[in-house]
Amino acid sequence: MSSIFYDHLLEFDKLEKYVKKHVKTEEERVEIYHLIDEIVHHRIIGCILDRLPREHHEEFLHKFGEKPHDNELLSFLLSKIGHDVEAFIREEVYTLGSELLELIRPKIKKTS
């Protein structure tokens, strides 16, 4: 379900594949899924607030707390920030996905 208004912008397929490959039990997977979810929310809320002028923070947070799933939040942000909100969220998602994968994938040592 799109329970958060930016869910449709999240695509961590490679990360999911990696976690499923290495984390074999359901309980462990669920705990890791929740941890990733926490990281995602903190990062995306942070990147939105970084761009949203300070005087609109409270209004956004109020609307967000009331209806976190509401797609109208994107229109609200667009009207206050003035440029493509979905684009910078996607960018943050891409960066975060790379960071998380880099964090857990074994480092390949260069031989030469």
Next chain:
Amino acid sequence: MYGNDIAETIRQKFKVKSLEAQKKLSTLHPHAVAFLKEKGVPVSQLRNHSTKLLGAGIAGGVLLLSPSIDHTITSVDYAKRLTTNLNQTATNLPARGYERTYMEKLNEVLPQEVRALNREEEKRLEQLFYEAYGVKARGTLEGEHLNTTYGRIGAEQHLRRYPGDTMATHDAVAEKDEGMAPGLGAWGYFAPSKEKLTPELVETEKWYAVVQTLYLPDWNTRTRFLRDWYKHRKVLIVNTDNGKAVVAGIADSGPAAWTGKHFGGSPEVMNHLGGARYKKGPVVLFFVDDPNNKVPLGPVTMQQTQLPDVSLKAL
């Protein structure tokens, strides 16, 4: 302690990363963290909070959507969707008049964007599916409801049916088979040994579905009951791009919300819904009301019976 070192390392690294992300947000935007906390919505509990709100909305028959994205279909939306369907590839294009009419009716009910359906929309689809496929499917069954019944399905791998099961003894789809999942499904093996694997369980693994039980708002308080209730529960999955449908049994929990997907399907399920290259797409997923276990798993075909009027004016 986790079952293996890699899993434990992943958990620890993500735990640290999560704390770092929390600290950064608290440092840069302390007012925001304090505001949400005061409203009873800590950032780490956002999904849980939203799921509860949506669950209450669905149970009350009203989805908490803003009026501007209300599901009511305008003629422009409808024409746009119909054109989209007609422009799809030949394999997705409904070839005959009946299927075309069915797709039109399906599109009359579905919102333009994938989202949780409200009770009224689900009722209309239940009626449509019953007439089209002859399957009694329900958005809510015995009081249970998924967080969403309209979402994106993603391709899953085969599941191990018993200890020692391999692809060598497993059916595979002809092309682009994803192979065997390294871990077990949420309900473990289907049978304790190869000898105890019944033909029914073989079918269940072959036609299995994945749903997000992990995000159910009452999963943590009714775990035991819900685990039993969802285990191998039959669901009707309808590809809303082409009308192809399959009855599957729930055999795993997921996918994670941050994948952009809401359901999963076995290689056979995905192959039937959209062909060998079909990896992700929008579907409706309803429980099958089958108390006497009469509905077989696998593809369902259209009945060619008269389709009901599911438009808003008919209600």
